[in-house]
Amino acid sequence: MNRxxxxxxxxxxVVAALGVTAWRLYRAAQPAELALYFHPFVGPAPLVLNQPRxxxxxxxxxxxxxxxxxxxxxxxxxGVAGAFVEPDSYHLVRFDGDDPAFVIVLHHVPRRNYERIExxxxxxxxxxxxxxxxxxxxxxxxxxxxxxxxxKFVLFEGSLLRGNASAPLVYHVGFAENYRLISSTLxxxxxxxxxxxxxxxxxxxxxxxxxxxxxxxxxPSVKFERSDAALLARNFAALVTPMxxxxxAGPNQRHSNNR
Amino acid sequence: xxxxxxxVVAAALIAGLxxxxxxxxxxxxxxxxxxxxxxxxxxxxGRFQVPADNPLTVESVELGRRLxxxxxxxxxxxxxxxxxxxxxxxxxxxxxxxxxxSGRPLAFNSMSLANLMWGPQRFFWNxxxxxxxxxxxxxxxxxxxxxxxxxxxxxxxxxxxxxxKLFETTYGEISSSTIARALASFVRTLVSCNSRYDQFLxxxxxxxxxxxxxxxxxxxxxxxxxxxxxxxxxxCHSQFLTSGSSAxxxxxxxxxxxxxxxxxxxxxxxxxxPAHRGLFKxxxxxxxxxxxxxxxxxxxxxxxxxxxxxxxxxxNSSTLSPLIVEADNKGGxxxxxxSLHLTAGEKAAIIAFMHTLTDRDFxxxxxxxxxxxxx
Numbered sequence: 001m002n003r004x005x006x007x008x009x010x011x012x013x014v015v016a017a018l019g020v021t022a023w024r025l026y027r028a029a030q031p032a033e034l035a036l037y038f039h040p041f042v043g044p045a046p047l048v049l050n051q052p053r054x055x056x057x058x059x060x061x062x063x064x065x066x067x068x069x070x071x072x073x074x075x076x077x078x079g080v081a082g083a084f085v086e087p088d089s090y091h092l093v094r095f096d097g098d099d100p101a102f103v104i105v106l107h108h109v110p111r112r113n114y115e116r117i118e119x120x121x122x123x124x125x126x127x128x129x130x131x132x133x134x135x136x137x138x139x140x141x142x143x144x145x146x147x148x149x150x151x152k153f154v155l156f157e158g159s160l161l162r163g164n165a166s167a168p169l170v171y172h173v174g175f176a177e178n179y180r181l182i183s184s185t186l187x188x189x190x191x192x193x194x195x196x197x198x199x200x201x202x203x204x205x206x207x208x209x210x211x212x213x214x215x216x217x218x219x220p221s222v223k224f225e226r227s228d229a230a231l232l233a234r235n236f237a238a239l240v241t242p243m244x245x246x247x248x249a250g251p252n253q254r255h256s257n258n259r
Numbered sequence: 260x261x262x263x264x265x266x267v268v269a270a271a272l273i274a275g276l277x278x279x280x281x282x283x284x285x286x287x288x289x290x291x292x293x294x295x296x297x298x299x300x301x302x303x304x305g306r307f308q309v310p311a312d313n314p315l316t317v318e319s320v321e322l323g324r325r326l327x328x329x330x331x332x333x334x335x336x337x338x339x340x341x342x343x344x345x346x347x348x349x350x351x352x353x354x355x356x357x358x359x360x361s362g363r364p365l366a367f368n369s370m371s372l373a374n375l376m377w378g379p380q381r382f383f384w385n386x387x388x389x390x391x392x393x394x395x396x397x398x399x400x401x402x403x404x405x406x407x408x409x410x411x412x413x414x415x416x417x418x419x420x421x422x423x424k425l426f427e428t429t430y431g432e433i434s435s436s437t438i439a440r441a442l443a444s445f446v447r448t449l450v451s452c453n454s455r456y457d458q459f460l461x462x463x464x465x466x467x468x469x470x471x472x473x474x475x476x477x478x479x480x481x482x483x484x485x486x487x488x489x490x491x492x493x494x495c496h497s498q499f500l501t502s503g504s505s506a507x508x509x510x511x512x513x514x515x516x517x518x519x520x521x522x523x524x525x526x527x528x529x530x531x532x533p534a535h536r537g538l539f540k541x542x543x544x545x546x547x548x549x550x551x552x553x554x555x556x557x558x559x560x561x562x563x564x565x566x567x568x569x570x571x572x573x574x575n576s577s578t579l580s581p582l583i584v585e586a587d588n589k590g591g592x593x594x595x596x597x598s599l600h601l602t603a604g605e606k607a608a609i610i611a612f613m614h615t616l617t618d619r620d621f622x623x624x625x626x627x628x629x630x631x632x633x634x
Contacts, residue, residue: 049534050534066534066581092506094506094507096507097534131302131303133305133306136506138305138504138505138506139303139305139497139498139499140303140304140305140377140378140497140498140499140500140502140504140505141497141504141505141506141509142504142506142509144497144498145480145493146478146479146493146498147498148478157580157581157582158581159581168581168582168584168585169581169585170581170582170585172480220585221482221585223480223482223484223485224482224484224485224487225482225484225485228484
């Protein structure tokens, strides 16, 4: 009995080892899914819609956010071995108060080592001129101005409360020149795990911050005046920032940045 | 020996499974319905979706058309869908609010039925139905509208040899679900896309100067900083469809009809969200010149009254859109008074543009007409 069991066990072990190796090779060849989470903030505070919680960044009063949406386009993962380019990559990131974060899932991502993730805030010039419904671009949607003007890239609608007075806030920022590419450095081994994800902070307040903060009472709306639009767009790079520690930073900083 | 027996059992099991897969799900054989080929819509309307479990077929559309015009769908045999949705009036009824079997006026104005595969995919003024199939059975059973009992209706239709044949070919059975699917199929084909505005979009005609001014005003949110005059219609009524947007609840809006104290629940009745109080579905403006009276309660008799409302009759409330409050061609929005400050000429131009949305083909097309009518 014992004499027969030993070779059987040996064969079983070899088969198991081969199986595990084959499974690993198979899995490495399988494309991954990568989830991008966008968490809305107003400065340090998480976004809560329809409540006048937030201080006017450049003046008196408090503001509330009724709607906030923006286009995030042309997502790419870039590595030495090649890039992953999401097809028809036009996403309308929106916060409606029912989910704590907005999620974009990238499908069929080849498992390589990617060094950075890139995407645009807004809509690139070619797509902005087009009536084609690529991704979530919709000429009959709320983000469309009209076919002569193109899309709003960022939409913020709300109101400013000063004393008992309430004034509407309408910030519609568009125009091809305000399209911005954003790049964030990635950690190695991002796609090794089964459920890969990246978390981004979306800070609405960043649109109004600069060398001098914008007083919402003095500038309650931004629409077609190009210099106004450029004023809000100058901070698009700070609108969406990675929530993971910068791989280039030292270990101490890594801890303090980790939320 | 044991192994052999195992293999036999396994083979039998697999064969059994395969047999079940082949025969299962396949009920009594019937002639397949004919897919509706050649159905198309303008590129600028954008994508549309037909539910996978209710494809458009020649038979489903024809059956739906028959049901739409059949007064047997009501308890007293006198009211059909077409009682409140008259083709000549772009499938409205000309009344302030609809009137059905009870004779009591309904709470809402009868909506036009055009291009319903685009724009908000929730139906009724407050969005309480999530599909056209779901929508179809509501007026059928409503005590004031058609007050029909669905089981009774299924029996009545089963007594009719033609309906038996049509349902058999189309869906294989008569049920409340197949009645709803047929009605939804017909309604999906009600596409209005040959108005003068459509012809203009296709580059076939030009608009006259007044219509063109109206179009420009319709399509612009005013901005005094760049001397852009506008009536901000497009903020809610999309540029090509002239309906609300399709994404989530973007196609619902509080357009300033009532002040805070008189605000109706609207979309809040469906979502429970206080931010949705007083929001109603933004309708398509296709054929708007022939679908008076206007608004969810039919309170405005003419387009002039509608324009006066948007220009200077807006009532403020907590859920009123900031886009309406802020839109002012004089740039005085912060002063507290809400007004577009349009000129009389501008209002007339916008109305002239709205007349270009009338589609004569749509309101006369044979395929949308009463199949019971004597020719």
